[in-house]
Amino acid sequence: MAEQARLIDIYIMGRRCQVPEGLTILTALEYSGYRMVRGCGCRAGFCGACATIFNFLHDPQLRYDLACQKTVEPDMCLVQIPYFPARKATYDLEKTKADAEKIKTLYPDIVKCFGCNTCTKTCPQELEVMWFMTDALRGDIKAVAEKSFDCVMCGLCAARCPQGLVPYNVALLCRRLYGRYLSPNSAHLDQRIAEIESGKFDAEIEELKKADKKTLRQKYTGRDIEPAHDQAWE
């Protein structure tokens, strides 16, 4: 495919390689003969396995991104981070209270944040990492959950934090607390679970299970379809 494309120079861990323009960092590595073991997961920007650091031959400023999503550029010097030893607190969610104190007990270091904003500048998902860390410090769990929601847990924020904080794990704790304790309860879900346990639907399902293909097909084609669009949109 890319054989006709213009070739550009990139530097993989210092070694010069020529690759067609338009490849992602991940496919450029493969084009250069590397078979990935670490540093490659979903290949689609969802799993955070492919955290990458790079700069340019004539610009030492470090940059960060996901190798599977970032397109290579001329004179890029790059290396992948196969693993980063970040701390994760262990806890029993059922016995954990959703409050500021708990977050500080599990991650006492968060008070050490001095607001350098490196985490935010590092995040390949462009999340406001420093702001949600401030929210975590204040105990605003909902705000952390919302602001950190799109985190793919690539770990770059932790790798770069000069104070050794682990924003992505702090955020995960907050989201779990939010989901478990603070999000509004879904009464219709509880009710349905109770109905199923009481056997309310058993007879109807039993009948469907026994039905021959022809009857099923008739029921299927004749079923009502709820319109996808006129839903109560907030």
Add this chain to the structure above:
Amino acid sequence: MYPAYLEENIHLVEDKRVRRLIEVIPRLGEDEKEALLRGYHPDYIKSSMRKLKVGINKGDATPVELADLLEGNSRIDPDKIDPSSPDYNVDVLVIGCGGAGASAALLAQENGARVLIATKLRLGDANTVGAQAGTQAADRPNDSPAQHYLDTMGGGHFENIPELVEVLVKDAPSAVKWLEKLGVNWDKAPDGSMHELSGGGTSIRRLHSARDYTGLEEMRVLRDELKNRKIDYIEFAPAIERILDDKGQIAGAILLNLETEELIVVRARAIIMTTGGIGRLHIQDFPTTNHYGATADGLVLAYRAGAKLIFIDTMQYHPTGAVFPLQILGQLVTEKVRTLGAQLVNANGEQFIMPLEPRDIVTSAIIRECRERHLGLKTPHGESGVWLDAPMIDVIRGAGTIARELPAMVRQYRRFDIDITREPILVYPTLHYQNGGIKIDTEGATNVPGLFAAGECTGGVHGRNRLIGNSTLELFVFGRRAGRAAARYAKDVKRGNPTLEHVRHWQKELKHAGLAGERPLSPKILPNYARTTRGHTKLEI
């Protein structure tokens, strides 16, 4: 950014929006669907399939890429490994850690088993993280598990195993609740009612989502819980062979340390296979949405241990894979885009299929539009595709909907200077899901004593075509059931002497069929995308 000739065509798409706003494309009748499938669905290309010559499914047809591996040679030499001196000794070994593996491990531990997880890449590097659209559960008042049952059977062309579907739909609401109790953040209204969408082939809105990061949200919570519960795991250690005992029961597995290339022997009373899908085999050269490790290893290992497979002749090609830009070729454009109101449009700016037909139907329609009617569009790299008119979503539901509901998609396209709130997306079918797999019962048990399985590597629940949102659901329903059942089994089983005799037997059978020399080593473990430069041979060091 699109090249000029595509920009030009986009104007046509925009001009026809007003008309398309009021237009209703009727659903196809069952006969029309059948004809469309037969004419255009990749499963119906006879030359792409081959009948298996060895093993318990002998005579069954399956894509040649999978057939090669199922008939493959073992990677181990049974004479060089002593299965009776293990490196690990556990009750339950979970192989693979996506949503199914994590659920199974948690429940096995809860039921008193010593659990070890062995996984090919990192914990949670799996198809599960890629799931964007959502998870089905019939919990709204106007919905019912019976309705969910009917939708699922219809989507699967009525060939699904009824008992499995029954369990799927009845366990669904409690699976959603289980995840919430573990801290999953579902999209909800302030009064607590779930924000649910419809999907291809569902008659009622019942997709539970977490923005368009549903699988990621499910997976990161489960992974965190595995760590909180201190369940042992080994990463970068795929299973490459099974150990049986002299009674024909599961007795463990051989793992490969991908970095040191050492073999690891695990003794286990029961195994739960949760190895996921097949996309990286690139059946019929299709690109895929699947993660790097989706190479059908579980099917191969189970098959060699004598487990029965079903529906292995049917793959799911997701109708909307990205074809432009090249960097994201084959990656998923979630069905949620259509769920929210985006339409499929050809080069004339016209719709050619109701966008929420089941997946196999929409896929066939897109292939017909490009191949037969020549109404697709060509990308600069020579791929064909049709438009998925995303901006319609904001037209229908109001400005800001796309940004709120599809942050991952917006982000992905923005990297390539395409604003999906204003411009349509070019799509073509991509290999997405393996509909069939290891045959299980309602507890995840297979025909091999001690071998359990759950998730995408199993078959039966979805018949010949899976509906959106039923796969992630299946992980939690059957993952948990298999975990529980395996732990109970492990308590009671009377163990025999571990052996690798079945591997010798398998190799003999291959030789006998004249295949040993022709077939590759399997399981495949990882695809090889590394380009070998200028034909130089690689040196073993």
